[in-house]
Amino acid sequence: MGLADAAWSGSLTAxxxxxxxxxxxxxxxxxxxxxxxxxxxVRKVAGTTKPSKANQDxxxxxxxxxxxxxxxxxxxxxxxxxxxxxxxxxxKARARAATRYAVPA
Numbered sequence: 001m002g003l004a005d006a007a008w009s010g011s012l013t014a015x016x017x018x019x020x021x022x023x024x025x026x027x028x029x030x031x032x033x034x035x036x037x038x039x040x041x042v043r044k045v046a047g048t049t050k051p052s053k054a055n056q057d058x059x060x061x062x063x064x065x066x067x068x069x070x071x072x073x074x075x076x077x078x079x080x081x082x083x084x085x086x087x088x089x090x091x092k093a094r095a096r097a098a099t100r101y102a103v104p105a
Contacts (some may be wrong), residue, residue: 023074031067034074038067051101 019040022029042062044047051059 022070023077024079024081024083025086025089027086029074031071035063035067036069038070039064068082
């Protein structure tokens with residue numbers, strides 16, 4: 001196994017916690033949500049939350065390209081499952097977080 005393979009092993013199922021699933025929700029993901037996910041992705045790949053002035057144009061271009069590709073993907077994905085309710089899914093996430101970050105007595 002090479003260095004690149006070692007870096008990827010086991011990480012294909014992990015996802016940046018700030019990037020949320022956007023597919024199969026009612027109402028559908030907004031442009032703002034798609035842009036936020038693209039921004040988080042580019043930040044993760046670039047390894048910075050704020051690019052230098054020299055890299056700002058490349059950073060912004062990447063965010064726009066990824067947002068465009070994401071919108072295209074979401075428009076073409078299909079699902080046989082009923083759309084998920086955002087409020088119900090948010091409540092489930094809050095419950096998981098409460099369990100995960102519970103302070104022992």
